[in-house]
Amino acid sequence: MSVLMGQMMERPLLISSIIDYAAAVYGDIPIVSRDAAGLTHRYSYRDASVRIARLAHALTGMGVKPGDRIATVAWNGYRHFELYYAISGIGAVCHTVNPRLFRDQLVHIFNHAEDRLIFVDPSLLPLVEGLAPDLSSVESVIVMSDAADMPESALGNILCYEKLLEGQPESIDWPSLDERAAAALCYTSGTTANPKGALYSHRSTVLHALGSVVGQDGWLRPGQVFMPVVPMFHVCAWGYPYACPLSGTAMVMPGPRLDGASLHDLIEGEGVTLSAGVPTLWYGLMEHLRKTGGTLTKLKALVCGGAAPSLALIQEIESHGVEFLHGWGLTETSPIVTTCLNSTLPENLTPEERQRYKLKQGRPLYGIDVKLAGEGGKTVPHDGESAGEILLRGNTVISGYYRDAEASEASFDEDGWFRTGDIGTLNAAGTLQLTDRAKDLIKSGGEWISSIDLESAVLGHPGVAAAAAIAIPHPKWDERPLLVVVPVEGQDVDKGSILDYLRGAVASFWVPDDIAFVDEMPLTATGKISKRQLRQRFEGYKLPTA
Numbered sequence: 001m002s003v004l005m006g007q008m009m010e011r012p013l014l015i016s017s018i019i020d021y022a023a024a025v026y027g028d029i030p031i032v033s034r035d036a037a038g039l040t041h042r043y044s045y046r047d048a049s050v051r052i053a054r055l056a057h058a059l060t061g062m063g064v065k066p067g068d069r070i071a072t073v074a075w076n077g078y079r080h081f082e083l084y085y086a087i088s089g090i091g092a093v094c095h096t097v098n099p100r101l102f103r104d105q106l107v108h109i110f111n112h113a114e115d116r117l118i119f120v121d122p123s124l125l126p127l128v129e130g131l132a133p134d135l136s137s138v139e140s141v142i143v144m145s146d147a148a149d150m151p152e153s154a155l156g157n158i159l160c161y162e163k164l165l166e167g168q169p170e171s172i173d174w175p176s177l178d179e180r181a182a183a184a185l186c187y188t189s190g191t192t193a194n195p196k197g198a199l200y201s202h203r204s205t206v207l208h209a210l211g212s213v214v215g216q217d218g219w220l221r222p223g224q225v226f227m228p229v230v231p232m233f234h235v236c237a238w239g240y241p242y243a244c245p246l247s248g249t250a251m252v253m254p255g256p257r258l259d260g261a262s263l264h265d266l267i268e269g270e271g272v273t274l275s276a277g278v279p280t281l282w283y284g285l286m287e288h289l290r291k292t293g294g295t296l297t298k299l300k301a302l303v304c305g306g307a308a309p310s311l312a313l314i315q316e317i318e319s320h321g322v323e324f325l326h327g328w329g330l331t332e333t334s335p336i337v338t339t340c341l342n343s344t345l346p347e348n349l350t351p352e353e354r355q356r357y358k359l360k361q362g363r364p365l366y367g368i369d370v371k372l373a374g375e376g377g378k379t380v381p382h383d384g385e386s387a388g389e390i391l392l393r394g395n396t397v398i399s400g401y402y403r404d405a406e407a408s409e410a411s412f413d414e415d416g417w418f419r420t421g422d423i424g425t426l427n428a429a430g431t432l433q434l435t436d437r438a439k440d441l442i443k444s445g446g447e448w449i450s451s452i453d454l455e456s457a458v459l460g461h462p463g464v465a466a467a468a469a470i471a472i473p474h475p476k477w478d479e480r481p482l483l484v485v486v487p488v489e490g491q492d493v494d495k496g497s498i499l500d501y502l503r504g505a506v507a508s509f510w511v512p513d514d515i516a517f518v519d520e521m522p523l524t525a526t527g528k529i530s531k532r533q534l535r536q537r538f539e540g541y542k543l544p545t546a
Contacts, residue, residue, distance in 0.1 A: 022245030066091030197402030229277030260288025310459030384427030463493035
């Protein structure tokens, strides 16, 4: 078929264009960082672009070539931000490594990626030193420090970040790369097997940043101050280090101190208007405010993702005059897929109905298609009630895992849709609601019990700080739920009060057969409750009804 072609210039969508744009248009917008020692660093997007250029020249001088993988093991800070742009800008791949993973997983990740260099925060240097004997491709380790604060190290190839930048040119003509070239690499948290690599392109990263700006209801714009609590070592901090400079939003980097008191201090001290992170961090912030009587005078909204929030958390956050924004995504999707914003809520809802609606994951960003698959791969109706596995496709969704043909083959259907392993519903307005992970559903007497909904319900109990529901084998019902609970500190909570509370909040057959109290929950490397570890811990557990 003959097509009339447009007569428009064509420029590749490159990450380097974002920092150039920010320096030219939003040059005075600040980036504030706090390091492990509590010291604060301040500069602007224009200042950052100069240092990024110097770093890019230094990398090229070290022999870094297009396609080389360069690892970072670092907290959220200005030097990590510079690495994001300098590495990908010269055509290399910025491989952000999660330091919270297990040792064997970390060794696998470094060797699988074949990283040439590792850039590491000083406080994380001992971790890299411990791994070094088992790393096969690493040529040098660069500590993200100035010369005066360089730590001692037994490694013979340790270099100083600031010394690399000395004497380098302060501007750069970025190479014109293919926009489909690899730009960043992030591995999954690997809860069931070796972590798998998601290899993002320049094109996918820029499109994700554009979609994030459009899909967040005007929260990212000049005059706003954003604090990414979600770590830069995982899924590129949900893409915010790209979306913020693109939109002229100021940034506050919190470093490694993510306790409630430290976050509150930064929010109030730096005038943070928007922040993003996993529920466990916001529970910590709310607990700090309860204990101290603190308030949030500057913060306008919190983005929550990575795990299902409870209705109680949403209500407590919004009681401080802060809007709760729910998001959902995966490492494999750059990561944001959907957002649930006030502008997308149905009209005429009561305040409580609005808060309950925000338990939904929301509508997809532009460029991502969502569908539900039932048994045999048949499409499930989008009626808000019928559940199916969530399948995705789009410009910001992986087409396969990095150097892992077996995992890739298992993760896509015959039409090329990515299989998430999540179960959910879609309504006619395109609003998604997760009901569970396929592996976390509890099947009791032929009926499904959603662990997510059960956990959300029990978190409304004033004496429950954290909860997780797991399936325990049962001779009659096949499986029954065991509820694992962390009680609120200082409160004497018993099984009876929790079971009585649940009997009025969930279907009768959802009420767990037993409750186990623990001091703390095992967490994955990304801050989610590890159901895998809980299943291992309670393997062989005998329910009183069995």
